[in-house]
Amino acid sequence: MAHEVSAGKENRLFFLDNLRTFIIFLVVIYHAGWVYERSGMLSSVWIVDDPSKNDLAGILNVITDMFMMPTMFFISGYFTPLSLKSKKGWTFLKSRFKRLMVPWVLAVLTLIPLYKVIFLYSRHFPQENLASYFHFNGTILINQGWLWFLPVLFLFDLLYYFLSRVIPILMGFISFIL
Amino acid sequence: MGGIAVILLNATIPSLAKYAILIVSTYVASNLIVFLYNEAVQRIWKRKSMNLSIQET
Numbered sequence: 672m673a674h675e676v677s678a679g680k681e682n683r684l685f686f687l688d689n690l691r692t693f694i695i696f697l698v699v700i701y702h703a704g705w706v707y708e709r710s711g712m713l714s715s716v717w718i719v720d721d722p723s724k725n726d727l728a729g730i731l732n733v734i735t736d737m738f739m740m741p742t743m744f745f746i747s748g749y750f751t752p753l754s755l756k757s758k759k760g761w762t763f764l765k766s767r768f769k770r771l772m773v774p775w776v777l778a779v780l781t782l783i784p785l786y787k788v789i790f791l792y793s794r795h796f797p798q799e800n801l802a803s804y805f806h807f808n809g810t811i812l813i814n815q816g817w818l819w820f821l822p823v824l825f826l827f828d829l830l831y832y833f834l835s836r837v838i839p840i841l842m843g844f845i846s847f848i849l
Numbered sequence: 850m851g852g853i854a855v856i857l858l859n860a861t862i863p864s865l866a867k868y869a870i871l872i873v874s875t876y877v878a879s880n881l882i883v884f885l886y887n888e889a890v891q892r893i894w895k896r897k898s899m900n901l902s903i904q905e906t
Binding site: 696699700703704706707710711718719721723724725727728785786789793794 | 851855863867868
């Protein structure tokens with residue numbers, strides 16, 4: 672057991688762990704920046720719009736926005752083939768669903784309503800009817816806010832799983848013809 | 850982040866100071882939430898496995 676743990680630690684890519692931690696810190700800087708940035712581009716939709724503004728927040732947001740999410744997607748994509756190797760087929764998809772879609776559902780039902788409560792409170796607006804907090808329009812969920820990356824990551828996993836199954840079959844078919 | 854930003858709304862300090870406080874406190878608070886969640890999950894699993902081993906004996 673101890674040997675397994677040490678072998679796992681040896682194989683771990685600490686560079687990517689550190690890069691991910693740094694990018695998460697940049698994500699915090701980016702989201703905090705929209706509260707204070709001067710252009711007011713997202714001031715009508717952002718959770719809190721502080722009237723006290725500065726230029727640094729906007730500059731940092733423009734810079735970090737260029738590479739932040741692409742880097743996160745790259746890191747996730749780098750580990751996808753390894754994950755599919757260790758967990759075959761449906762186990763891989765089930766594990767990805769558990770890690771991405773279950774938190775997404777929980778956040779849509781808790782954080783999204785909380786976002787609206789704080790949004791209205793910070794602007795001294797009255798609170799609204801309960802259904803509006805879940806961004807429901809009739810029976811359809813129309814907004815997931817900043818949680819977009821979770822279903823997108825899951826879709827990429829589905830696509831990778833599908834291609835990893837289809838490409839070998841296609842290659843076999845092509846080599847058979849040629 | 851929103852809750853901390855609301856508290857900072859009425860603070861009479863420069864915008865840059867508010868920005869720095871919001872970044873640091875959000876990072877610390879979110880790490881604390883994840884840490885406490887992991888601790889709670891580990892404790893629940895430990896209790897469950899201990900109860901199972903007691904039942905088996």
